[in-house]
Amino acid sequence: MQTKPESRPPLLEVTDLKTHFPLRGSFGQRLLGRETGSVRAVDGVSLSLRRGEVLGLVGESGSGKTTLGRTILRLAEPTSGSIRFEGQEVVGLSEPAFRPFRRRIQIVFQDPHASLNPAMDLWTAIGHPLIVHGIIKDREATRDAVGAALTRVGLTPVDQFLHKYPSDLSGGQKQRAVLARAIILGPDLLVADEPVSMLDMSVRAKILELMIELKRELDLTYLYITHDLATAKFFCDRIAIMYLGRIVETGPTTEIFENPRHPYTASLLRAIPDPDPDRTTPRDLPRGEVPDAAAPPLGCSFHPRCPRAFEICGWESRDLRDLIEAHWTRIPEEQYERERKLVGDLEVLEEPSLVAQVPAGRGASGSDVGAILRRMRDEDPDEPLWTGVRDTRVDDGHAEVTFGEWLEPLLLPDGDAEVACHLYDEQARSKAR
């Protein structure tokens, strides 16, 4: 379902938004109240949303998509950047100054069973926004407005549902009630964070259909956050793919699905389980998992898993460590025992650096380590990491691998889409050569 967004100024414009959460380190540091590092949940995101559009924000866990949604609603404080709502800057506003905006932006959460106050019946819960904003003075007077909202979301007969508590409702009914509460103030923008992923398959369609109706009837704009590309394809006009706090690709829905550019997008598409009997389990998937947002990889965050990474993507010492450990899962046990003795503690490689000094074990020398690395390279010369190696050397106590300079990938236009990947960045590639 794709509608034609009208040509009006952007309803929402986010520029270089960052939301970082400070991390408390070890116990000792915690005792002293010192902070070490931060989780860069949202790390420089820019997007714009036109009125009447549906923008899908797609990513796996750790991508920052939920934090982005919450930051837009000021449920999390932005660290830096700008959020403009119809031209008005809202970052930096005090809570009372921001409150009027809360009538225009609302949110639907993922878990319908946790989104409604167990101590409030639907009448009170759905009518409460009206009282909070002083539109209606008391609960009695909200009855008509609440009734209208209940009717709109399909929870009829109204008299029955007004007095029900969340524990009396099914998952789908709860989500309808949450939608009723979200629309009662007449918002312009609805942020929907995985609204159907916790519902059964056969119920998802009902709720999605309701959201489409509401969009039409109430002229709503949606920011649809999800990990499920299939519902995103159906529901959204444009899609932005997020990975570790950044947007890696964005464009019109058809373009993203027919012509995915970023290797991450491509692998997501291949991995979606499809109830098609002719499909088999995809094999050529990126290895590893989403890395820790507190210590992201250098350069392009996806490079350690990317099958098409090359010199400038951000190779560093931690990648070498992962490679050595992966090598050790593939060789027979006797060989592993032998090699393990020759190599020292790989923990030193955890400090991200372009110069990786792989220590030799006790009684071994740097050339022993060098031999192992050489063997690894011979066994698998196509491993992308080797494209990033500028120089290798052996010393008495270690083998040294020096990686080349890396470049930060920028979100640049490529045809109808925008993608943050060096494969599509001519300037970056020329630097590599």
Added chain:
Amino acid sequence: MPRAVVWAGIVITLAFVLLAILAPLVAPYDFDTYRDADGVRFVKQQAPSAEHLFGTNVMSTDVLSRVVFGSRTAVEVVVLALLVSLAVGLPLGLVSGYHGGKLDRVLLLFMDALIAFPSLLFAIVIAFLLSDSFGRGVLTAALAISITYIPQYYRVVRNHVISIREESYVDAARAIGAKPRTVIRRYVLQNVIQNVPVLATLNAADAILTLAALGFLGYGIQPTEAAEWGYDIQRAISDAGAGIWWTGLFPGLAIVLLVTGLTLVGEGLNDVMNPVIRRRPIRKVVLPPRAEQS
């Protein structure tokens, strides 16, 4: 907990509360009456008899009346102590749990320190300090006792608030634009309050004992102000050697009964309100024979 036992606790507690309320009507004499209507002094340390069902003590006052008025004292002090500790502990726990940050850290440290003090000792010290300003009446005793319970309500409420603080419906309330005051009052408070009644009842049982201990040690209520069971027991110690058993037994029984009653009510409440512990009456399933296929 078998139902009968809980009901016994409720009956006992209610009996004492009634006794407390209706004391002047139930007790044959006042708590410090030491002579009868004609001005004749009561026989001192007289064994239980028709005029003095529980006997008299060394001050010639009627033991039964002192027990009845003692329950009034106990109820007054305990109710007051509970109210004070709830009034302080509950809001502090709510605010501390919801807002977190420095306030929370400071309060938590403070409350943890309070809990670390041995409660009886602490109550004695506070009673001692307060007796200068407030005298040695019901108020002082109540305040001294309440201080040791404040950290308990604080902790229980705070922990529960922290566990629901991240729930979606609290976030939703903030997203609607509700002020923190409203969020706490309408979305958090109603959902954390379940543990409080149980705690309050068990604290009440403990408070009776603490009050009696204070009275026993001489830091409790001034004897001229009100009757108090612990004080009576202390005075009864010297009687025991002389074979005078009624001056100590009846106040002692009163304490034991009321504390037991309250504890039973508290445990019963716990069973009712805590769904995890509650044993539902699940009957074992018996599978019917299979339907015949025609």
Added chain:
Amino acid sequence: MPDPVVSVRNLRIWYGTTRGPVRAVDDVSFDIKPGETLGLVGESGCGKSTLGRGLMGLLPEGAAMDGEIVYDGTNLVGLPARELRALRGPHIGMIFQEPMTRLDPLMRIETQFRETLETHEPDLSRDEIRKRSLEVLAGMGIPPTRFRQYPHEFSGGMRQRIMIALALVLRPKLVIADEPTTALDVLVEAQILGILADLKRNFDTALLLITHNLGIVAEACDNVAVMYAGQIVEEGRSDDVYRTPAHPYTRELLRSIISLSTTGLQYIPGAPPDLTDPPSGCHFHPRCPDVMQVCPRQDPVEMPIETGQRVLCWLHGPEKQIPSGGREKLEQQEFALADEA
């Protein structure tokens, strides 16, 4: 034709609630042969999790079970707890949804593996234990250098892989996986499915995969059994069931899935029934678009059909048991939203 690893016949598992017995599993039968993967799919409340737990003997108090679960010639139903425990692990491995339930957070991975192997194969030497553990972990992509770490030092996907390794290290003949990938991201899910698919190839392990995700069953399972209201309404090879679904519920369920090829939204009206009092006759009849006169009156009979599946539906007969007029269409009742899921 090799003998099935496990053979379930007429299994019933009812458990008690304050409102009366819940007929979570109501006369279920299936086989799994060595090296085969059976996907057990259904929506929430259909009884598939109870079935999984029943097979492992992990039922709540007050539950009753009858019928047959034949493993290696023994009927597990009614087996004393001690003997059941002996089977769990070396013969029947289990993988749950939340990996932390099986992994002790206070124990290093190495210790957990050693304990497991020492308990069930006491003749193994320390060296052999280490070797086998590292081998199976390497097969899951867990590097040997991390052998001595604690569970919390691993990510969710890696913990799940460790749990699978722990289940496999004893080389069971049957593995029961209850929603193993539901809590995981799409890419990690695909990795784990690949591992499970390799299982049967390399070790001839039989796998029962319980899930609500029809997509992963299509990819990873040879056969599929669709459950509704405590009964298996359709069972057969995945290819056949997905291409030519015989039961209306299967058909409607497949249509309601939103996939990359979805062009319009479909859903099944109404809600799954209350299992303390399921609808009479065929439990699906109130929501069935093809409902006939006979459907509410008589319990359907399991029928084999030409494409190879077994189906529990009067549409497919047997003709002899349908009274005259039974095949006429019945008016499908309207559902108020108050009754919807």
